[in-house]
Amino acid sequence: MIRRSTWLALGLLAAAILAAVIWSRTDGGRAAEESGSASTPEPLWTVESAAIEQLVVESGEGKVLLAAARDASAGWVLSQPHAGPAEAGRLERAVSWLASPPVRDVIDASGDLTPFELDPPRYRARVITREGDEWSFDIGRQAPTGDTMYARIADRAGILLLSRYGVEEVLNLLDPIPLAPSVTVDGATTEP
Numbered sequence: 001m002i003r004r005s006t007w008l009a010l011g012l013l014a015a016a017i018l019a020a021v022i023w024s025r026t027d028g029g030r031a032a033e034e035s036g037s038a039s040t041p042e043p044l045w046t047v048e049s050a051a052i053e054q055l056v057v058e059s060g061e062g063k064v065l066l067a068a069a070r071d072a073s074a075g076w077v078l079s080q081p082h083a084g085p086a087e088a089g090r091l092e093r094a095v096s097w098l099a100s101p102p103v104r105d106v107i108d109a110s111g112d113l114t115p116f117e118l119d120p121p122r123y124r125a126r127v128i129t130r131e132g133d134e135w136s137f138d139i140g141r142q143a144p145t146g147d148t149m150y151a152r153i154a155d156r157a158g159i160l161l162l163s164r165y166g167v168e169e170v171l172n173l174l175d176p177i178p179l180a181p182s183v184t185v186d187g188a189t190t191e192p
Contacts, residue, residue, distance in 0.1 A: 041103040044153060044160070045135045047127075049099040054128040055091065056080075057174060060120040060138075066173055078179060087178035094173055097166040098127050101137070104148050106158040116150040116159055117141035125170050139167055 057066040067080035068091055076086040113119035121138035128134045137160070140150035148161040 041106050041160075043103060044101040044137055044151075044156075044162075046100040047129055047133070047135075049092075049096045051129045051131070052095045052099060052127050053130045054126075055095060055098065055170075055173075056126040056128075057170060058124040058126070060122050060124065062124075065123075066177065068173075068178075076178075078177070082177060082179060085180040087180050090173060090178040094170045095127070097169050098125065101162060101166060103160050104163060105161040107161065109152070109157065109159045113140075113152070113159070116152075118150055118152050118159065121152070123171060125167075137162075139171070 052070070054067070054069045056064060056068075058064050064080045066078070068076050068078050068086050071077045074085055075088045076091040078084055078086045117140040118138055121140055123139040124136055125139060126134060126136035136153075138152045138154075140152070140159075142149050142164055143161060147164050149164050149167045151160040151162045151167070153160070
């Protein structure tokens with residue numbers, strides 16, 4: 001036999017489920033959807049990965065830490081901090097993410113940007129296409145959640161939350177610098 005308290009608990013559970021279903025089909029459910037929590041922000045920009053001709057990573061003070069350009073015959077070539085052929089795989093992974101960097105969320109930036117390490121920023125990433133279009137964003141510190149980093153674009157309102165893993169794909173190019181490995185053949189060093 002089922003006790004009276006069990007029947008009472010089952011009845012309350014059924015009533016709660018029914019109330020939730022009714023609420024979600026009325027204005028209460030629509031209000032939660034319209035609050036913006038369900039919308040996904042637009043990516044920073046969208047361009048074909050193959051159209052990106054240059055990648056530049058700068059310090060917050062504007063010093064160029066890494067500059068790489070796509071060369072039709074040699075692949076990726078570094079000009080900063082060292083000149084020479086670059087590791088194409090590492091640069092292609094970074095450029096692939098930079099072709100359409102997804103924004104996870106946007107938060108209000110009406111106050112001081114210093115706590116986010118965006119005033120001044122820690123880094124700035126810049127891409128330039130073969131058509132001459134240029135896009136850049138400032139990179140701040142890692143957010144407390146651990147899987148996002150704070151970022152900012154000059155002409156876009158708010159502080160952006162970007163994937164830490166995508167941003168690190170770009171920042172990991174700084175250490176070690178992605179120079180292509182040299183090959184020694186019969187005592188002479190050549191570049192692949």
